[in-house]
Amino acid sequence: MTWDNFIWFAVPSAALWLTAGLLAYDKKRHLSADISAILGICVFVTFITGFWINLGRPPMRTMGETRLWYSLFLAAVGYLTYRRWRYPWLLTYSAVVATVFIVVNLLKPEIHSKNLMPALQSIWFVPHVTVYILSYAMLGAATIASVIQLRHLSKERPDEKVYTLADNLVYAGFGFLMLGMLMGAVWAKQAWGHYWSWDPKETWALVTAAAYLVYIHMRLRRAYPSATMWVLPVAFILLMITWIGVNYLPAARASIHVY
DSSP states (O other): GGGHHHHHHHHHHHHHHHHHHHHTGGGGGGHHHHHHHHHHHHHHHHHHHHHHHHTTSSSSSSSHHHHHHHHHHHHHHHHHHHHHHHHHHHHHHHHHHHHHHHHHHHHSSSOOOOOOGGOOOOOTTTHHHHHHHHHHHHHHHHHHHHHHHHHHHHHTOOOOHHHHHHHHHHHHHHHHHHHHHHHHHHHHHHSSOOSOOOOHHHHHHHHHHHHHHHHHHHHHOOOOOHHHHHHHHHHHHHHHHHTGGGGGGGGGGTTTOOO
């Protein structure tokens, strides 16, 4: 299966996810929403699996390939958290954002070489990228939860369930974020001889992790609820800089993380 086949799987997946997001608002159609979300995930997984087999390597090298995983993980995280807390807006959000990344991939296709440079030919390649993208998906969902809570706080009606949802997503996402950073350090030692070099990507990853750690500490102190909720959107902007924006910085030209 090649990238040319992507549209035939992407469009049905996006349609199923968006349909699930709409059906979730009707309490009588929760089962239909579940089925639609799961079918969308299965269709998308089918493409990634076939694409992986065709490439002969994990499709995790280019930005377009990582967007594939982000769409998949975001849809999956959105659905699983929806099943747990039954917030329809969360399922809709994950469907819309996953679709946006699909559209970007359709409008901006990239060359997907079957070759991997030596540094990427490591057992750490798949787990490192996987846990990072999974953490991005969870932290993205936590961000929309914070936006919803900020709306409640503006009306002086905080929703404790949203606090719980945001906290659990951040705890899990932060755990995967740190796991990815530790894996990356071990991988860097094997590939380049040192665990940490203050590369632009590494530096921004540390800044992002620190921002989420600030949120965790503020929530544990239970002080300044409004200010605490604002930390998540700011942290997510830092995360996007780490993932995408850092590649456009002048310092990134000499980065060992730009492939």
